[in-house]
Amino acid sequence: MGLLDLFRRNASPRSGKQKLRSQQLFDDEFQRKLEMLALVSRRVFAGRLRAERRTKKKGSGIEFADHRDYTAGDDFRSVDWNVYQRFGKLLVRLYEEEEDLSIYLIVDCSTSMGFGDRKKFDQARRLCAALAYVGLANLDRVTVLGVNDRVVSRMPTTRGKGRIFKVFEFLSQLEPAGVTDLGAALKTFVAQHKRRGLAVLFSDLYDPAGFEAGINILRFNKFEPYVVELVDPAEARPALKGDVRICDCETGEERELTITDGMLDKMQRAVADYRSAIERFCAQKQVPYFPADVNTPFDELVLRVFRRGGFLR
Amino acid sequence: MAFAGLPLAQLLMIAGAATAVTVALYILKLRRRAVSVPFARIWDAAFKDRQATELFSKLRRLLSLLFQLVLLALLVFALGDPKSKTSILDGRHIVVLVDGSASMKAIDVKPSRVEVAKAQVRKLVRGLGSSDRALIVEMGSLPSPLSTMSSDVTELDPAIDALSASDTRADLERGLSFAADSLRGLPKPEIDVVSDGVLGDVTEIVKRVDLRGVSVRYLPIGKSGTNLAISEFSVRRYPLDKSRSEVMLEVANTNDKPAQVELTLLGDGVVIDVSRFALGPNEKLPRYYQDLAGASRTLEAKIRFADGRADDLPADDHAYALMPERHRARVLVISKGNTYLEAALLLDEYLDVTTVLPGNTIPSEHFDVAIMDGVADTLPDSVAAALYLNPPEVGAPLKLGAVLSDFGFDTWDKKTPILRFLALGDVQVSTGRALLPATGDRVLGASDQGPILVSGTRAGHAFVALGFDPRNSDLVLRVAWPLFVLNSINAFVEEDTGYVSSFRTGDVWRIPVPSSVASATVVDPAGVHHTVPVKEGRAVYLGEQAGFYKLVTGSGTDATSTDFAANLADLAESRITPAPELALGTQKAAPVSIGVPGSKRETWVYLLAAVIALSVIEWVTYHRRVTV
Numbered sequence: 001m002g003l004l005d006l007f008r009r010n011a012s013p014r015s016g017k018q019k020l021r022s023q024q025l026f027d028d029e030f031q032r033k034l035e036m037l038a039l040v041s042r043r044v045f046a047g048r049l050r051a052e053r054r055t056k057k058k059g060s061g062i063e064f065a066d067h068r069d070y071t072a073g074d075d076f077r078s079v080d081w082n083v084y085q086r087f088g089k090l091l092v093r094l095y096e097e098e099e100d101l102s103i104y105l106i107v108d109c110s111t112s113m114g115f116g117d118r119k120k121f122d123q124a125r126r127l128c129a130a131l132a133y134v135g136l137a138n139l140d141r142v143t144v145l146g147v148n149d150r151v152v153s154r155m156p157t158t159r160g161k162g163r164i165f166k167v168f169e170f171l172s173q174l175e176p177a178g179v180t181d182l183g184a185a186l187k188t189f190v191a192q193h194k195r196r197g198l199a200v201l202f203s204d205l206y207d208p209a210g211f212e213a214g215i216n217i218l219r220f221n222k223f224e225p226y227v228v229e230l231v232d233p234a235e236a237r238p239a240l241k242g243d244v245r246i247c248d249c250e251t252g253e254e255r256e257l258t259i260t261d262g263m264l265d266k267m268q269r270a271v272a273d274y275r276s277a278i279e280r281f282c283a284q285k286q287v288p289y290f291p292a293d294v295n296t297p298f299d300e301l302v303l304r305v306f307r308r309g310g311f312l313r
Numbered sequence: 314m315a316f317a318g319l320p321l322a323q324l325l326m327i328a329g330a331a332t333a334v335t336v337a338l339y340i341l342k343l344r345r346r347a348v349s350v351p352f353a354r355i356w357d358a359a360f361k362d363r364q365a366t367e368l369f370s371k372l373r374r375l376l377s378l379l380f381q382l383v384l385l386a387l388l389v390f391a392l393g394d395p396k397s398k399t400s401i402l403d404g405r406h407i408v409v410l411v412d413g414s415a416s417m418k419a420i421d422v423k424p425s426r427v428e429v430a431k432a433q434v435r436k437l438v439r440g441l442g443s444s445d446r447a448l449i450v451e452m453g454s455l456p457s458p459l460s461t462m463s464s465d466v467t468e469l470d471p472a473i474d475a476l477s478a479s480d481t482r483a484d485l486e487r488g489l490s491f492a493a494d495s496l497r498g499l500p501k502p503e504i505d506v507v508s509d510g511v512l513g514d515v516t517e518i519v520k521r522v523d524l525r526g527v528s529v530r531y532l533p534i535g536k537s538g539t540n541l542a543i544s545e546f547s548v549r550r551y552p553l554d555k556s557r558s559e560v561m562l563e564v565a566n567t568n569d570k571p572a573q574v575e576l577t578l579l580g581d582g583v584v585i586d587v588s589r590f591a592l593g594p595n596e597k598l599p600r601y602y603q604d605l606a607g608a609s610r611t612l613e614a615k616i617r618f619a620d621g622r623a624d625d626l627p628a629d630d631h632a633y634a635l636m637p638e639r640h641r642a643r644v645l646v647i648s649k650g651n652t653y654l655e656a657a658l659l660l661d662e663y664l665d666v667t668t669v670l671p672g673n674t675i676p677s678e679h680f681d682v683a684i685m686d687g688v689a690d691t692l693p694d695s696v697a698a699a700l701y702l703n704p705p706e707v708g709a710p711l712k713l714g715a716v717l718s719d720f721g722f723d724t725w726d727k728k729t730p731i732l733r734f735l736a737l738g739d740v741q742v743s744t745g746r747a748l749l750p751a752t753g754d755r756v757l758g759a760s761d762q763g764p765i766l767v768s769g770t771r772a773g774h775a776f777v778a779l780g781f782d783p784r785n786s787d788l789v790l791r792v793a794w795p796l797f798v799l800n801s802i803n804a805f806v807e808e809d810t811g812y813v814s815s816f817r818t819g820d821v822w823r824i825p826v827p828s829s830v831a832s833a834t835v836v837d838p839a840g841v842h843h844t845v846p847v848k849e850g851r852a853v854y855l856g857e858q859a860g861f862y863k864l865v866t867g868s869g870t871d872a873t874s875t876d877f878a879a880n881l882a883d884l885a886e887s888r889i890t891p892a893p894e895l896a897l898g899t900q901k902a903a904p905v906s907i908g909v910p911g912s913k914r915e916t917w918v919y920l921l922a923a924v925i926a927l928s929v930i931e932w933v934t935y936h937r938r939v940t941v
Contacts, residue, residue: 116351206351246348247347247348248353250352253353256345266359267355270355270359
């Protein structure tokens, strides 16, 4: 019996079809790998205490962080009298506040994520489930959302790895549909979630308004964005030739083209340029960026995420 | 350049219409395949030089249209069958006369002469020039054209396939005459005779057929000939004993070496006689079989070398004959008593005679013949025919003329079956009446004073009338008397039908029909039915196969059938040694020149090949995504 089997009885009953899909997406093999990932994550971050996540927020913790000038209204108890004696300046001691880390796992549920045989969408859900499990196992507050041009669905914030089946159920119910507008959707998200934290965005970033908008919304609202871009290499060089009318699967925009091998080479370069632009942007803005190939096993991808750092500290 | 196919005006119309349709189809907007993509904006980035692409696409579309128009032009051009003017004007017109006679069935060359001839004609046709035209004619007893004058191999090939040899002679004169008529007015006329040269005496033909300006060429077929033949075959029943018959046949050795021969005679399919004898070089030997019993209907003769080997012409190794149908005739005699008549009727055991005194009631049953001895009672319809001997004035089927005395037969019809075998020249008659034949009646015998023997038909009933009482002449004391009576009866009951024991192939046969019909059906030995006309009581048919035939008249329950036989019976045709040259008068026919196969180069073929090649290139470039 696996560790997760202990929690299965607590999972809420689901409809037959959803159950079947959930079983296919998050089958026993998947769950065994999750347990392995949880163990690996503990080894990687050994020595850390649970629920001890230091935030940049200065508060009433016990570990000294910094000084700042005294201003009227500050608690006298926090004035560093030793410094006053030595330098004659009124400085206030600041301490790092300790609190639970909030992890927001945002899954792009637009139509483009389900393009073709839904490889991107399934990979995104698996990665989301894996990171959610690691987070839950580390007693973090995990919230999962599905977005397209709005917040489509939201799983209430939860904690403890026994809740992973709620995550599975939630992810199983998500369906790719609608137009991508990460800017609009994440504006709603930040408005609804005052507690800042790590916001992991699983998306192909095919946003007609530009991929920067959504990431910037997170940045500007003090979230720590983490971008996982779902990449399907088949989209870079589709098996097309001749006179075709291409149609955007989300917006319905049409273009009449005559496709040749040369055109396909250009298309491949354009996709590479687009991804380079994303990577460059993220690097400039110090946003962790991680490309996730749909053909790579999810557990391998999760380990790469851990090694890359930034997700767990 | 000229067009041998469709005329230029028609070609231009077709080209115009087809071009309009093609251009219209290209003007129509191309319906592109709809393809869904995840993010169209990336495609915009990839195709930012789309304008140039569209231009290239349009140019390629224009090239495609031009390509289609080129294909169209080639096709239309091919329809016109372009040829150079000189080749059209200078083409030969050839009538190929292929010997279809019995000698072409000889197997001295494998598989047979006629098959070798067909192969040669095929070569000849394939070697024709592009503007040459040929007409294939099978030369049998009558020339039979099997194609039109054409240069199209696909039309000539079936005609060549249809060539065959029949059991007849080849009539070269008719063949040449037909060919000369067919070539009249055509440029470069040529007659190619493809034959083994077994064509009889042809030296005088040029005097009767106008071959001026026509080039006659000869293609000999065959190597040598070893042949035995049955050149004559005939059978007849004895008039007074129809169960017995006698056969006459003639066998011939057409070789320069003596031969041991085995002759087999079959009656109704069963061997009734086998004899062996020797024949000298080119010897003909008639043979008679008398008092032959064992056959009631059919007779067949077969000849072969005594050592068992077959000769080169099997067609004349068989001969067929049919004996006259044996028929018991019902005869009604109305007479006060006539010993000579009764004696004559007793000679034929196949007669069923009923005698009635004049004035008595005539039996109601059917009679084939009524013999009216000095009376002319009214006969019922159940009596088919009548023989009047010295008919009275009243009731006779024809009027009586002057009283004659001391007269005889000064003229008589020797061909009529009624007077067959009769010697009437010195018959003496003391007294009698001249007969006045009506229109359609036939005078069979007459004295210098008037007709005394007349035949005719009244109300569908045949009659023969003799204008004197035989007892007033010495006719009754002669052999001619019973023969006259029996011949008359036989003629009435159509026993004459069987008299011709076999016909000769290649002749027009006139087969007696036992009933008055307008047409009849001849079933040949292969079982094929031919509807033939009936003229003057005889079915007319040109038979070309040896064997047993059937003549059917009427239909359903009224159908009657008569069998008859036909034989090649032509010694000239049996001499199958091929002639290496054909001499027409003083000049010899030149050999046929067979061109190189494939020399018939048609421009349209190359045009069509170009269209196909272009289509293949287009297909490959499209499907291999070279041009799209």
